[in-house]
Amino acid sequence: RPAAPFTTSTLQQEASRKLRLSAxxxxxxAQSLYQEGYITYMRTDSPTLSTQAITAARSQAKEMFGEEYVASAPRVYQGKNKNAQEAHEAIRPAGEIFRKPSEVASELHGRxxxxxxxxxxxxxASQMQDAKVSTTTAKIAVFPLPNGDRAEFTASGTVVTFRGFMAAYEESQDEPRNEDxxxxxxxxxxxxxxxxxDAxxxxxxNHQTSPPPRYTEASLVKALEEDGIGRPSTYAAIISNIQNKxxxxxxxxxLVPEWIAFTVIRFLEENVSRLVDYAFTARMEEDLDEIANGNLDRSSWLKQxxxxxxxxxxxxxxxxxxxxxDPKALNSMDMGDGITLRTGKFGPYLEIYTNPGDEGADENGRRIINIPEGxxxxxxxxxxxxxxIEAPVLVDRVLGVDxxxxxxxxxxxxxxxxxxxIDDPDAKKQKTASLFKTMSAETIDLET
Structure with missing residues (x-):
């Protein structure tokens, strides 16, 4: 079946997959397209099209692909999100007659x-026929085996026999998050x-269960929507905030978590666990919707x-x-073998204790090993x-004369x-500079 017309979240997901755009x-x-009159309002959680939009979509599908590609009856889509407000219809081309991409190509460029x-x-595509496929399963028998038994293998294959809506559009998929x-x-x-x-x-x-893939912006927006966290107007801000911070x-x-994220989550879960509970956040979103709709009093809710x-x-x-x-305890994790991982103001590092005077250790035997960036x-x-820890200790050295x-x-x-x-003994504060990411600490010289 064709996918429903775009809501804010599905537009962000699909634009991430197909166009590599952030939320x-x-x-x-989308804001620019809306303001210039090319599309309808872009903050919506409803996949529903107006009667005029359905008529326009069916008419263009018939014109472009033929009557056999148009669904026999208008398709009406309903939102799956129980928290959906559905104050606006789905995101679609504006107007009673949609302008084809070829008709706006001279006006719109790039993204x-x-x-x-x-x-x-x-x-x-949302008003077109289902695609039709044919699936064949072959059973392949192997016999006799050395022990006289019989083994049977199966293989399945699928081919598309009628493209239907796929002639206009195919939805992309995220990397699967579970084995099924x-x-x-x-x-x-x-x-x-x-x-x-012949074999x-x-x-x-040896099949081993793989861990789920990392979240992308698309799959994270999808997860937020499924958990009832966020609304069409806040998905992009949520994604931007976790990166900006x-x-x-x-x-x-x-999206790869940084070390500081684990410290923050640990603090929140240990001290204000109720406030970072998914169910609590989803309920709060529902209450805010009720306030926006005039069904709850804002002051009373905030007081409570x-x-x-x-x-x-x-x-x-x-x-x-x-x-x-205890900031030190909060930022520390015992890795075993006497190794402690700590997250400091300037990044993560390993801490071990050896003998005082050992290479890289201070007078107390404490040695710090920086975690490589990336x-x-x-x-x-x-x-x-x-x-x-066992890598050679970087030795202070003279690179040359300024x-x-x-x-x-x-x-x-x-x-x-x-x-x-610059080793100026008379300077109150010596001039320093960190190495660029492209520089190697082992090979840096004066020219570099």
Whole structure:
């Protein structure tokens, strides 16, 4: 079946998958298209089309692909989200007659054209026929085996016999997050019943369950919507905030948590767990909807939220009873073998205690090993920690003479990573500079 017309969340998801746009970029472009009259309002949780829009979509589908590609009856879509407000219809091309992408190509360029094209195709496809497929399962028997038994293998293949809506648009998919979603369609070669096959190779595979893939902006927006967290107007802001605050970074399309995120989550879960509970947040979103609709009094709700009522202790009481916080304990994790991971102001590091005077250790035997930038938390195993500890200690050295001041330029490996400085003994504060990401601490020289 074709996918429903776009809501805010599905537009952000699909624009991320197909156009590689962030949630914020998608909303910025959509805002521009809306203001210029190309699409309807872009903040909506309703997949419903107006009667005029359905007529326009069906008419263009018939014109572009033929009557046999148009659904026999108008398709009416309903939102699956129980918290949906549905104050606006789905995101679609504006007007009673949709302008084809070819008709706006001279007016829209780059991302604006790509997003309009995506919205137009999705809207047209939503009123088209289902695609038809044919699935064949072949059973392949192997006998006799050395022990006299019989083994049977199966293989399935699927082919599209009628493209239907797929002639206009195919929805992209996120990387599957569990084993049940990982089956992929494939085609079988031409086979006949009782046909004898030669085994070219037989391989025994040890199947292990893989962890779910990292979230992308698309899959995170989808998860937020499923959990009832956020609304069409806030999805992009949520995604932007966790990146701007340094809680996650992007590797390609993947969102990778930073070390500071684990410290923040640990603090919240240990001290204000109720406020970071998914169900609590979803209920709060529902209450805010009720306030917006005039069904709840804002002042009364805020008073109850802050001072509490019944089983709810209130934010004021929770914060007042947090007690003393030990930042060092909060930022520390025992990795085993006497290795402690700590997250400091300038990044994560490993801490071990050896003999005073050992290479890299201070007078108390404490040694600090910086975590290389770019090493994700899930990549720091105990084995990796030992590898970092056993790596050669970077030695302070003279790189050369600064031509302007005449003082030596020194390389040092400090608490916050490797850096260079001008060794001016009379300076109140020596000039320093951190190494660029492209520089190697082992090979840096004066020219570099």
């Amino acid at each position: 914020k970029q998608t909303m910025d472009v 604006a054209f790509e997003l309009y094209d995506l919205i137009w195709k999705r809207t047209i 979603e990982q089956e992929k369609e494939s085609k079988l070669p031409n086979l006949e019943i009782s046909q004898k096959l 070219l190779d037989v391989t025994a595979k 340094g809680y996650v970074i992007k590797r390609g399309q993947a 939220f802050y001072f509490g009522a019944g089983d709810n202790p209130g934010l004021h009481s929770i914060v007042e009873n947090i007690g003393d916080i 090493l994700a938390p899930d990549e720091l195993t105990l084995a990796k920690a030992h590898e970092l 031509p302007e001041s005449g003082f030596n330029i020194l390389f040092k490996d400090g608490r916050y990573g490797p850096y260079v400085l």
